[in-house]
Amino acid sequence: MAKTAAATVVQQAIENGTFGSWVFRCSPRFYNIQRDIDAGTLIGSWSMPNRGSYRLKLMEEGQPVLLLVGGGNSDVAAGFWGEGSLDGEVFTEAFIPNAGWKDQERATSREWWAPLSLTMRKTAIKWDTIKADPVLAASEVVRSPMTVPSLLTQDELAA
Numbered sequence: 376m377a378k379t380a381a382a383t384v385v386q387q388a389i390e391n392g393t394f395g396s397w398v399f400r401c402s403p404r405f406y407n408i409q410r411d412i413d414a415g416t417l418i419g420s421w422s423m424p425n426r427g428s429y430r431l432k433l434m435e436e437g438q439p440v441l442l443l444v445g446g447g448n449s450d451v452a453a454g455f456w457g458e459g460s461l462d463g464e465v466f467t468e469a470f471i472p473n474a475g476w477k478d479q480e481r482a483t484s485r486e487w488w489a490p491l492s493l494t495m496r497k498t499a500i501k502w503d504t505i506k507a508d509p510v511l512a513a514s515e516v517v518r519s520p521m522t523v524p525s526l527l528t529q530d531e532l533a534a
Contacts, residue, residue: 388528389433395532396439397430397461398516398525399423399489403449405478408442408456412495417442417457419473423465423487424523431465431487434524440491441527443516446502454499462490489524510534 388394399421401408411417421442423431442457467486476482505511514531515522 395529420488422485453502457493459493
């Protein structure tokens with residue numbers, strides 16, 4: 376039942392115009408995001424959860440995307456690093472080679488991909504800043520960090 380309620384909330388946000396952006400996550404433990412930050416762009420296909428979430432079916436070409444890099448043992452600060460859009464519909468395919476993957480075993484296990492084009496920031500909107508903002512602190516991105524992909528509403532995106 377919770378999944379149906381969550382699906383309804385996401386669908387309503389898209390239908391009523393309150394949808395702001397999808398948020399994809401990156402772990403520097405598995406992917407060398409510094410390479411893309413240095414290049415200033417990330418163009419290609421980003422891996423999605425293999426469980427085939429209902430959210431993947433709601434994604435459409437042109438929808439906004441933000442890339443949230445996680446913390447942990449990394450020289451890359453946790454926070455929003457990339458912004459751009461989906462370049463097409465989510466698709467299934469065997470591993471798509473990308474030199475950024477640090478963990479090839481994990482990379483080859485991926486089946487769902489979202490084509491995207493992102494401009495990478497020179498400095499992140501840091502995680503501490505995100506959590507300290509009262510609007511963003513209440514967002515799905517902060518409240519449910521395991522939800523991938525998550526979303527921000529237009530109000531949250533504007534914060």
